[in-house]
Amino acid sequence: MVLLDNLLPILDLSTGAMVVKSIIALYFAILFLQSGIDKVVNWQGNLSWLTGYFSKTFLKDRVPAMLGVIAVTEVVAGAFSAIGIVELLLMNGYSFALYGAALSTLNFVMLFFGQRIAQDYDAAAAMTNYFTIGVIAMIILGVPL
Numbered sequence: 440m441v442l443l444d445n446l447l448p449i450l451d452l453s454t455g456a457m458v459v460k461s462i463i464a465l466y467f468a469i470l471f472l473q474s475g476i477d478k479v480v481n482w483q484g485n486l487s488w489l490t491g492y493f494s495k496t497f498l499k500d501r502v503p504a505m506l507g508v509i510a511v512t513e514v515v516a517g518a519f520s521a522i523g524i525v526e527l528l529l530m531n532g533y534s535f536a537l538y539g540a541a542l543s544t545l546n547f548v549m550l551f552f553g554q555r556i557a558q559d560y561d562a563a564a565a566m567t568n569y570f571t572i573g574v575i576a577m578i579i580l581g582v583p584l
Contacts, residue, residue: 456582461527463576464536467543468520475513478506496556509549516542523580537580544573 478485489502498505516539523536547570554563 457527457531460533460536460580461524463580464520464523464527464539466520467539467576468517468524470517471513471539471543471546472517472521475510475515475517478510478513482506482510492557492559493553498553498556505553509546512542512546512549516546533580533583537577540573540576540580544570544577547573 486503486506489506490499493499493502493505518539519535519542520539523533523539526532526535547566551563551566551570554560554566
C-alpha cells in the first residue's frame, strides 16, 4: 500500500467530484449519442418495430412523431453530456453535463410512459433503474465543484 501512496497523487474532494461528474457525463454521452444516432440512421427499422409495439394502443397513429421526439431528445442529451465533459475538464463548469443528465432523465420518463401504455411492464420496471440513475446524476451534477 505504501508503494501506491508514493506513486498515486492524493486527490482532493474537488478533483474527485470532477472525475465523478465527468464519468457520469461520459455514461450519458455514450448511451444517448449511440441510441439517438441509431434511431436516425435506422429510422425505418425503428419505425417498423415501434409501429408494431404500439399497434394496440391509442398512440399507434403517433409513432413517427414520438420516434422523432425521442431521437432528437437522445441526440441532444448525448451532445450536451459530451460538451459537459469538455466543460468539466477545461473550465471546471458543469452546466452542460447537468442539462444532459436532465434531458436523459426526461427521456427515461418518456420511454417509461410508452412502455406502460404498451403494457410492457417488465421493460417499464427495468426503466425505473435508469430513471433512478438519472435522478442521482442530476443531484450529483447539481452540486457546485
